[in-house]
Amino acid sequence: MSRNGQTRESAAPTPTGCFPTFGRLLRWRGWRVGACVALALLLVGGVVDGIATVHYAGKVGTQLATLEAAGKPVTARALAPAPVRAGENAAPLLLAAAEIVHHHDPPGQGARSESWGHPMPAEARGYGKLAWNDPADLARLARYVKDDRRALPLLREAEGKPGVDFGVNWDNPFEAPFPHFGKLRSLARFLGDAAVLASHEGDQAEALDRLRLGYSLARASSQDPTLIGQLVACATDTMATDAAQHVLLMGPIPVGEARRLTAELDRVDYHERALRALSGERACGLWVFAAVECGSVRMTELVSGASLSLRDRLVFWAYPHLLRPLVYADELWFVSYMGKVEQRAGLTPQERARSPLPRWESAKSRPPRWAVISHILTPVFERTSIKAENALVQRRLLQVALGVLLYRQAHGRYPASLAEVRAMGWPVPLDNYSDRDLVYRLKGDSYVLYSIGPDLKDDGGRPLWWQHDMNGRPFRRSAESAGDLGDIAWIHGNEPRSGAPHP
Numbered sequence: 001m002s003r004n005g006q007t008r009e010s011a012a013p014t015p016t017g018c019f020p021t022f023g024r025l026l027r028w029r030g031w032r033v034g035a036c037v038a039l040a041l042l043l044v045g046g047v048v049d050g051i052a053t054v055h056y057a058g059k060v061g062t063q064l065a066t067l068e069a070a071g072k073p074v075t076a077r078a079l080a081p082a083p084v085r086a087g088e089n090a091a092p093l094l095l096a097a098a099e100i101v102h103h104h105d106p107p108g109q110g111a112r113s114e115s116w117g118h119p120m121p122a123e124a125r126g127y128g129k130l131a132w133n134d135p136a137d138l139a140r141l142a143r144y145v146k147d148d149r150r151a152l153p154l155l156r157e158a159e160g161k162p163g164v165d166f167g168v169n170w171d172n173p174f175e176a177p178f179p180h181f182g183k184l185r186s187l188a189r190f191l192g193d194a195a196v197l198a199s200h201e202g203d204q205a206e207a208l209d210r211l212r213l214g215y216s217l218a219r220a221s222s223q224d225p226t227l228i229g230q231l232v233a234c235a236t237d238t239m240a241t242d243a244a245q246h247v248l249l250m251g252p253i254p255v256g257e258a259r260r261l262t263a264e265l266d267r268v269d270y271h272e273r274a275l276r277a278l279s280g281e282r283a284c285g286l287w288v289f290a291a292v293e294c295g296s297v298r299m300t301e302l303v304s305g306a307s308l309s310l311r312d313r314l315v316f317w318a319y320p321h322l323l324r325p326l327v328y329a330d331e332l333w334f335v336s337y338m339g340k341v342e343q344r345a346g347l348t349p350q351e352r353a354r355s356p357l358p359r360w361e362s363a364k365s366r367p368p369r370w371a372v373i374s375h376i377l378t379p380v381f382e383r384t385s386i387k388a389e390n391a392l393v394q395r396r397l398l399q400v401a402l403g404v405l406l407y408r409q410a411h412g413r414y415p416a417s418l419a420e421v422r423a424m425g426w427p428v429p430l431d432n433y434s435d436r437d438l439v440y441r442l443k444g445d446s447y448v449l450y451s452i453g454p455d456l457k458d459d460g461g462r463p464l465w466w467q468h469d470m471n472g473r474p475f476r477r478s479a480e481s482a483g484d485l486g487d488i489a490w491i492h493g494n495e496p497r498s499g500a501p502h503p
Contacts, residue, residue, distance in 0.1 A: 052325035053324050053325045053328060055325075056325050056328035056329045056331075056332060057328045059328075059332055060328050060331050060332050060335065063332065063335045063336075064286070064335070067282075067335075072279050072282070072283075073225075073279055073280065073282075073283040074282075074283055074286055075283060075286070075287065076170050076171070076172075076173040076283050076284050076286075076287040077170050077171055078283060079170050079173075079225040079226075079280050079283055079284070080168075080170040081163070081164075081165050081223070082163070083165075084162075084163030084164070084165045085163075088161055088162050088163050089161060089163050089164065089165050090158035090159070090161035090163065090164045090220060091164050091165055091166045091167070091180070093154045093155070093157055093158035093161070094154075094155070094158050094164075094180070094183070094184065094187065094217075094220065095166075095180065095183060096154055097151035097154040097155050097158070097187060098151075098183035098184070098186055098187050100148050100150055100151040100154075101127065101148045101151050101186060101187060101190040102183070102186055103147075103148075104126045104127055104144040104147065104148060104190075105126045105127045105128070105186045105189060105190065106126045125137065125140065126144070126189075127144065127186070127189035127190045127192075127193050128189035128192070128193065128239070130193060132193075132196045132200075132246055138197065138200060141193055141196075141197050142197060144193075145190075145193070145194050145197050148190065151187070151190065152194070152210070152213075155187070155191070155213045155216075155217075156213065158216075158220075159213060159216045164220045164223055166178075166180040173284045173287055174284075174287070174288060174291065174297060174301075178224075178228065178229075181221065181224075181228065181229070181232045184217055184220065184221050184232060184236060185232060185235060185236065185239075187217055188214055188217050188218075188235070188236040188239040188240065189239060191210050191211070191213050191214040191217070191239075191240070191243075192211075192214055192239045192240060192242060192243035193243070194210050195207045195208075195210035195211045195214065195240075195243045195244075195247055196243050196246050196247060198210060198247075199246070199247040199250035199251070200250065202251065204247070204250065204251055204252065204253045204254060204257075205253075205254045205256075205257045207247045207250070208247070208253060208254070208257035208258060208260075208261050209257055209260075211240055211243060211244050211247060211261055212257075212260055212261045212264045214236065214239065214240035214243065215236075215237065215240050215261070215264050215265060215268075215395075216264055216267075217236050217240075218233040218234075218236040218237045218240070218268065218391075219233075219264075219267055219268050221233040221236055222268050222270065222273045223273075224277075225276060225277060225279070225280030225283075226277055226280050226281060226284065227277045227278070227280075227281055229277065230270070230273060230274055230277045230387070230388065231387065233268070233270075233273075233391070234270075234387050234388070234390070234391040237391045237394055237395065238391075238394070241394045241395075241397075241398060244398050244401075245490065245491050248401060248402070248405055252409050253402070253405060253406070253409075255406060258402045258405075258406060261398075261402065262399050262402060262427060265395040265396075265398060265399055266395075266399075266427075268395070270388040270389070270391050270392045271385075271388055271389070271392065273388070274345060274385055274387075274388035275342060275345055275346055278338065278341060278342045278345055279342065281338070282334075282335070282338040282342075285334055285338070285377045286331070286334075286335070288302065288373065288377060289327070289330070289331040289334070289373060292320050292327065292373065293320065293324075293327060293328075295320070298316070299316035299317070299319055299320060299372070299373075300313065300316050302373070302376050303376060315372070316372070319372055319373075326370055326371075326372075327373070329370075329371075330367075330370070330371040330372065330373050330374050331373070333367065333368065333371050333374055334367075334371070334373070334374045334377065334378070337366065337367075337374070337378065344385075345385040348432075348435070349389055349432065349433050349454065349456060350433075350434075350435060350456070352385075353456050366378065386454050389432055389433065389454065390454070390488060392432055393431065393432055393433060393451040393453075393488050394488065396429040396430075396431070396432070396438065396451075397438065397449060397450070397451065397488070397490045398490075399427055399428075399429055400418065400421065400428055400429070400438055400440070400449060400490075401449060401490050402426075403418075403421040403424075403426035403427070403428060404421060404440070404447065404449070406424075406426065407420060407421050407424060407426075410424070414442060414446075414447050416442065417440065418437050418438070418440050431451045431452065432451075433451050433452050433453060433454065433456055433488075434451070434452050434456070438450065438451055439451070439452065439458065439461070439487075448461045448489070448490075449489070449490040450463075450487040450488060450489035450490060451487060451488040451489075452487055453486060453487045453488045455486075458487070459486050459487045460487070461487055461489050462486045462487060462489070463486055463487065463488070463489040463491065
C-alpha cells in the first residue's frame with residue numbers, strides 16, 4: 001500500500017483512459033490509408049485511361065490514314081466543291097428563279113385538290129397541289145405560270161453553267177444551313193406543273209423542254225456530297241416523272257426534244273453519287289467526333305431538339321470528359337460501320353440478293369450501347385442504295401416510253417417488242433434490277449412497261465408506288481411504306497393521270 005492509502009494497482013492508469021487516444025490514432029491512420037488507396041486508384045485509373053486513350057486514338061488515326069490513302073474524304077472541308085467562277089455558277093440563277101415562284105408554292109402537305117377527297121383552302125393549292133384534269137385547277141395553274149414565267153429563262157441559263165456552288169460552309173457542317181434544297185424542290189414542283197400546262201395548251205415541245213429542266217434540277221442536287229442531297233435529287237426526279245407520265249399521253253411529241261430529254265436522263269449516275277454521299281456522311285460524322293473531342297461542340301448540342309433528362313445530361317457531360325477512351329472506341333466503330341455500309345452499297349441489286357443480309361445490317365440497334373455518338377449519327381443507311389436504284393430505273397422507264405411513243409408515231413402502232421424500238425436507233429437501257437430488258441407487253445390498244453423492282457420478282461406490273469386510301473382513291477406512298485412489294489411500273493393508259501401530291 002502506498003503512503004496515500006491507495007494500492008499500486010489503483011494508481012495505475014486505467015485502460016479506459018487510453019482507448020480514446022488509441023481510437024483517434026486508428027481513425028486518423030485509417031483516413032490516411034483510405035486517402036492513399038483512393039489516390040492510388042485515381043492514379044491507376046488515370047494511367048489506364050491514358051493508355052486506353054492512346055491505344056484507341058492510334059487505331060482511329062490508322063483507319064483515317066487508310067481512308068486518305070484510298071482517296072476518301074476524312075474532313076468536312078474536303079467535301080467542298082471545286083471553286084466555281086462567278087460567271088460559271090448555276091446556283092445564283094437557281095436561287096433567283098426559286099425566289100420568283102415561291103409566292104405560288106405555299107408550305108404544307110395535302111392532295112392536289114378537293115377532287116381527291118381532301119378539301120384544301122384555295123390559298124394552299126399552289127404548285128404540286130393542283131389537279132391536272134380539273135379545269136378550275138388548270139385555269140389557276142395557267143395564272144400562276146404566267147406570273148412566274150420569268151423563272152424559265154433563268155432555269156435554262158442555269159442549265160448551261162458548268163458548276164453549282166450554293167456557298168455551304170463546309171468548315172462547320174454541323175451548323176451549315178441547306179436552304180437551297182427546299183428551293184430546288186419548289187422549282188421542281190413549278191416545272192412539273194408548267195410542263196403539264198404546256199401539254200394541255202398543245203405545245204409538246206415546250207412541255208418536254210420543261211421536263212428536261214426538271215431532271216437537270218435533280219442533277220444539280222445530286223452533286224451535293226451528302227445523303228440529303230441525293231434524297232432531294234430522287235424526290236425531284238419523282239416529280240418530273242409524274243409530270244412526264246401525263247405529258248406523254250397528251251399528244252405527239254417532237255423527236256428533237258425527245259432526244260434532248262433522253263440525253264439529260266443519261267447525265268446522272270445515281271449509283272456512283274450515292275456511294276460518294278456515303279463517304280460525305282462519314283466525313284461529316286468524323287468532324288462531329290473531332291469537335292466533341294476538342295470540346296468545340298457539346299454532346300447536348302447534337303440532340304438540341306430533344307428533351308433530355310438529368311441522367312442523360314450527366315451521361316453526355318461525362319462521356320467526353322471522364323470516358324474519353326470510349327469516345328475514340330465509338331469513333332472507331334463508326335468508321336468500321338460506314339466502311340461496311342459503303343462496301344455493301346457498291347454491290348449491284350443482284351449481288352446484294354445473292355449475299356445474305358449481314359448481322360450488322362439486320363440488327364435494329366446496330367451501335368453498341370456505349371457508342372453514344374454513333375447512336376446519334378447513324379441513320380438507316382441501307383435504304384440509300386434502294387432509293388438510288390429506284391431513281392435510276394424511273395429514268396430508264398421514261399427513256400423506253402419515249403422510244404415506244406416515237407415508234408407508234410412513225411408506224412401507227414405500238415412495237416411488238418423492245419427489239420423494234422432498239423432497231424430504229426433509240427436507246428433501250430436495261431432494267432438495273434434484273435440486268436435484262438425492262439418488261440414490255442402489249443395490252444389491248446395500250447401497253448405495260450415496268451421494272452421488276454427491289455424485290456427482284458416479277459409481280460406482273462403491279463405498281464410498287466401506288467396504294468389506295470379508305471375511299472379507294474390512289475395516292476403515292478414511299479417504297480418503305482409499301483414494303484418494297486411490287487414492280488416499278490410506267491403508269492400508262494388512255495386517260496392522262498390527275499397527278500399526285502408533292503409536299
